Amino acid sequence: MSSPENTEWLDSLQWNEQGLIPAIAQDKDSNDVLMMAWMNREALALTAKSGEAVYWSRSRGKLWHKGESSGHTQVVADIRTDCDADVVLLKVSQKGGIACHTGRYSCFFRKLRDFSWFDSEPVLKHPGEIYPGKESL
């Protein structure tokens, strides 16, 4: 058994040239895929230690504790990696039942039909209510 200070488990992953790894978040009960984001070493270490999903926001260039503005945190039940150790999979309990900044359960709400994308999931909460301080997203 190793301790949180051991970084071998982090060293063994394949980080890309920006030091990032894709992280898929999956609902631990329904198994639905909620989102995919990116993590750097610090984000993954924090996720494993704190038990809540922390990503690396590429657009903002900083750590992103998921739910820090919305309250829609993700409690992590399970962390996996794949055969190539270049992707991380989190099984999470999604607080508020909303993972997407558009107010939907999952970010994967756009479905291909007849070679066009269609929205296929309802908005459960208007983004204006989720992020009251922001005029727009």
Place this chain on the structure above:
Amino acid sequence: MSSPENTEWLDSLQWNEQGLIPAIAQDKDSNDVLMMAWMNREALALTAKSGEAVYWSRSRGKLWHKGESSGHTQVVADIRTDCDADVVLLKVSQKGGIACHTGRYSCFFRKLRDFSWFDSEPVLKHPGEIYPGKESL
């Protein structure tokens, strides 16, 4: 309704600087995540038209019709993208019940426990039987 010749649905996706997009394959029945690989425009167009998953192999630098060597093809039931249109999610029927080149059902068989990775899924078929022409993987 648009035709397979229409490329607007491809143009609307966010391809990275290498012209690729991450593609998650999920079992359409169990909802388990089987693998994540990458696609270029041609791979995704072929996937949508043929109904079988085609990826871009970054290591081999060519199109990769999943299952071309192993027979473990993926019949695509559903194609989705996310709010940012920078990830694709496929719901698939996994032929042979094995997605991973190690002979396991899912590529995500390595689980984090006490800050170490442990194999958590059985090998269903030895890779030597899946790829009989190859001495090693």
